[in-house]
Amino acid sequence: MVNYLSSVQTSMTEQFDKLEVFKLDTIWTIGHSLVFYGIPCHTRMTIVKLENGDLFVHSPIKIDENLKTEIDKLGIVKYIIAPNFLHHIFISDFSKLYPDAEIFISPVLKEKLEKHQIKKYILLDDELKLNWCDEIKPILIKGNTMLGEFVFFHKKSKTLIVTDLIEYLTEDVKGMKDMNIMGKIFSWSFDLYGKPKPSPEFQWYTNDKIALMDCLENIIKLDFDSIIMSHGKLNDGDPKKLISMAYKMKSE
């Protein structure tokens, strides 16, 4: 199953959104629609500008010269982040355009990236003591056998950046209105449509619910009022409530 999910196919339906401001002068996002093993999917890259002007790029999407030009107007790409087992696909292309940027990966990606000829990287860790960690705290989500997902708390903007921890697929999300039959079956199987939910990978591969819920309880205590997900709607409701709803936490 892991090998199956680690593959990606793109098709003629591939499309890019425009780079959008999420928090003025601090955070930008851009979406990329592609086909993931026959299922249309919309994923999101997030760019955070650090206090010194350096850029932190979370979960890169496919990059071309146009997007590079847009990004270069924002600052210098210093850090490229592959936050979990599945969000590494465009790291290689991205790092070729930014050879001086440091690559940070979830430790579960180590073997995979070596196969992609990426040999220079730093493993993410909750305890990393690096300059960017003073501004953006990495937090490992425990209890999942596959993803090894790190979420990131950007203190200044009070924003939590997650990848697959939670999805919020509504008809406003690109591609949802004209989803193909495979996508509809997939969404229906995991009850993904119209409400915040754990991603299929968190539904399938969580083997230690207590450890996962402990992480979520600690995350909820952080001082954030916005959430960016790699898949789903932005700016819709109280982010802590969305997490509580998705995981049926007691506070909900």
Ligand SMILES: [Fe+2]
């Ligand atoms: Fe994902």
